[in-house]
Amino acid sequence: MKKITISTLMAWKQEGRKFASATAYDASFAQLFEEQEMPVLLVGDSLGMVLQGKSDTLSVTIDEIAYHTRSVRAGSPNSLLMADMPFMSFATPEEACKNAAVLMQAGANMVKVEGGAWLADTITMLTQRAVPVCAHLGLTPQSINIFGGFKIQGREEEKAEQMVQDALALEKAGAQVILLECVPKALAARITDAVRVPVIGIGAGNATDGQILVMHDMFGISANYIPRFSKNYLKETGDMRLAVSRYIEEVASGEFPGPEQTFN
Ligand SMILES: Nc1nc(=O)c2c([nH]1)NC[C@@H]1CN(c3ccc(C(=O)N[C@@H](CCC(=O)O)C(=O)O)cc3)CN21
Ligand SMILES: CC(C)C(=O)C(=O)O
Numbered sequence: 541m542k543k544i545t546i547s548t549l550m551a552w553k554q555e556g557r558k559f560a561s562a563t564a565y566d567a568s569f570a571q572l573f574e575e576q577e578m579p580v581l582l583v584g585d586s587l588g589m590v591l592q593g594k595s596d597t598l599s600v601t602i603d604e605i606a607y608h609t610r611s612v613r614a615g616s617p618n619s620l621l622m623a624d625m626p627f628m629s630f631a632t633p634e635e636a637c638k639n640a641a642v643l644m645q646a647g648a649n650m651v652k653v654e655g656g657a658w659l660a661d662t663i664t665m666l667t668q669r670a671v672p673v674c675a676h677l678g679l680t681p682q683s684i685n686i687f688g689g690f691k692i693q694g695r696e697e698e699k700a701e702q703m704v705q706d707a708l709a710l711e712k713a714g715a716q717v718i719l720l721e722c723v724p725k726a727l728a729a730r731i732t733d734a735v736r737v738p739v740i741g742i743g744a745g746n747a748t749d750g751q752i753l754v755m756h757d758m759f760g761i762s763a764n765y766i767p768r769f770s771k772n773y774l775k776e777t778g779d780m781r782l783a784v785s786r787y788i789e790e791v792a793s794g795e796f797p798g799p800e801q802t803f804n
């Protein structure tokens with residue numbers, strides 16, 4: 541696989557070419573993903589749930605994300621590697637810079653932060669200091685105690701309009717990727733059209749530029765539960781490499797996510 545950069549994703553958006561991505565936490569799976577030409581990988585704070593068995597992501601630390609980022613980078617030199625900024629690690633722009641440096645030095649190409657327009661100054665400060673940023677909107681799991689659970693976001697028109705405005709504000713602030721989690725398909729489509737940067741969806745329908753899955757969900761082996769919007773590709777292929785390539789193909793063709801994995 542040739543080196544994937546933010547320019548690659550921008551070009552794909554303009555061509556209307558849909559791309560897949562997945563979480564990864566170790567070198568062996570990162571290498572397997574790279575061999576199947578998965579262009580984008582994320583060291584997600586979901587590792588608190590799927591690796592550590594916790595019921596949410598709040599306890600994950602910057603050092604844990606950095607540890608896994610080093611492993612994933614070792615297995616996948618050419619993917620665009622995103623790393624999650626954990627809960628409270630970007631509470632102020634200064635803390636965000638200090639913590640983002642740890643992840644970039646561990647091998648990330650981009651950091652991801654959860655939140656809306658209030659993050660504009662943080663995102664500007666990071667991008668000015670050469671840290672590319674993905675802004676995560678919709679169901680932001682670090683806000684579970686505000687939301688009262690992992691619930692779909694943006695159902696009411698007022699909330700939907702707010703999310704469109706948040707996406708525009710964060711793009712203007714410098715965000716180079718937007719990630720939408722658990723939002724109705726029509727809202728994800730609206731945001732994907734409204735911004736120039738690539739939009740990656742999870743539980744957001746098939747109109748976004750890219751898709752992401754937690755790798756354990758792709759294989760149907762997640763601890764606790766498997767979200768409704770994910771799909772077990774191991775069950776239908778019986779082989780991990782085939783599962784990954786099937787997922788990549790179904791994203792490219794628009795077949796995944798289908799109606800069963802979509803909120804309307
Ligand atoms: N294994 C795993 N997969 C994920 O996608 C994931 C994680 N862990 N951990 C971090 C966050 C948390 N996520 C989650 C977890 C559960 C639901 C969930 O149960 N959602 C309900 C829908 C709720 C509604 O209808 O409002 C569902 O039935 O899927 C959603 C997102 C997504 N992320
Ligand atoms: C679900 C994805 C988008 C994520 O943030 C994670 O894996 O932590």
Ligand SMILES: [Mg+2]
Pocket residue numbers: 584585586597624681
């Ligand atoms: Mg996350």
